[in-house]
Amino acid sequence: MKPSYVRIARIRSGFYKIERVCHLSGLTPAMLRYYEKIGLLPPPLRTSGGTRLYQDEHLRLLLEIVSAKRRGLSLREIKRKFTPRVQKNKTLFLVDSFFSPDPAILQRAAVRVMPMNIRFGYYKYADYTTLDPRRFAALENKKKILAEATPPTEGEYREALLRAAQEKATVVSLHPDSRFWDSYRLAKLAASGLAPAPLKIVDTGLWGGLNFYWERLLAAPQNLKNILAQAQKSVSEIFIVRSPERLFPAGQNQHYKLFDFTPIFQHTARSGLVPIAREKDFASACHYVWREIKSLSKIIAYSSPETLAAAHQLGLHAEKEIPLSSAFLAVFGREILAIFVKK
Known part of the structure; x- marks a missing residue:
């Protein structure tokens, strides 16, 4: 699987044309259309002219599909494993990529990742879930500078929260300990003017370790406060x-x-x-x-x-x-x- 990094300039609109998705995933347009036809890939949005517009969730799913095929899984097995479960009154969790969420959780649950901004001097990249450390090291060595990470801007959080809330789900945005990142404050400001659906912006008080509690959070999102306190x-x-x-x-x-x-x-x-x-x-x-x-x-x-x-x-x-x-x-x-x- 290719390292999951892209230039920020190519991601922040939140949408990708089919050529860009094919470049990032290593698949062909015909394969993407076939996956959509058999129900393996959710239908993307379309412009008035019929152009497909893919989003971050499509790209993450395609990268997982490519990885699963390399492990020898058939398309039928992949579909059974990756097809999202239908949830009533679902709670959509939006998490900062700093949490390094368990890929197995992302495959099958209503959890989305908000990428951090990775800078190598002038060049900027967006983190999804992982960046191949060897590629990461090569970029550092090439730029002769240590990488820096910053959270998304308030406007970028507003865009992500709005898209999530439009799905008529309860949106819970979880953030690392606010002493470390200021993403909690930025997301809270972004959510202050949005009210299309219930929104919660939560400073978890954790750096990581959230993977211990995903099963409980997904099973009983109403117990979020108690689960995070524990x-x-x-x-x-x-x-x-x-x-x-x-x-x-x-x-x-x-x-x-x-x-x-x-x-x-x-x-x-x-x-x-x-x-x-x-x-x-x-x-x-x-x-x-x-x-x-x-x-x-x-x-x-x-x-x-x-x-x-x-x-x-x-x-x-x-x-x-x-x-x-x-x-x-x-x-x-x-x-x-x-x-x-x-x-």
Whole structure:
């Protein structure tokens, strides 16, 4: 599957012509029309002249279809797996890509991703869910600059919320801890003038770890407040990074210094951080964590297959293993293992 990155200038209208979708997905126009005909791909909007206009949801679904075909699944199996379930009085969750949502959830549930803006000097890209870390590293090296991530603008949130609300669903927009991103404030301002459907803009108080609770959120969205309150109390987040210069760049005053990064052995704290550069190797950095938390249910979020393989060699296995979003990588570095622990 191609790395899911595109120029921001080509995405922010929210619509794509068939040529652009084919370029990004590697499919042909005939294949797209066939998928639409058999009900695998939802019908796109059309202009007055009949031109198909695809949206972000179409592109994400096509990328998943391409991946599934490469794994050997037939179109019938793919259709059974990916066809959206009909929901009555559905709640549509809109999440920032910083959360690195579990791809399995995106395949079958009413969850959409709001991309962060990824900058490499002058060039700008939009994150969907993951950016191949090797491609990410190549872009950084080519531009001779560390990537930066910023949330969408208030206007971009307004456009996304309006499109979502027009589906006559309850729209819940979930955001990382507002001390870290200001996307909560921007989305709240964007929603203040919109009232076509119930809207909730929620500062979750979490960096990540939301994947523990998706099943419960989707099953009982009315219990959102209680579910998130439990998540804030029960989830510890531990980051093991190979790129400490991104967190502590020389001569820069980063806004995320508000967080109190604690030593890794204080695993019961809200979060922990170990720059691998301060350890002899990956195993040494992980050792302090795993001997304490190995009996607890957990999620591993990884930046590359190599990082995950190194974790597996140490016996680090979790109930879920998900790729980190490129928005996450742009902040914390391209070589990172994040462990979300549920007590």
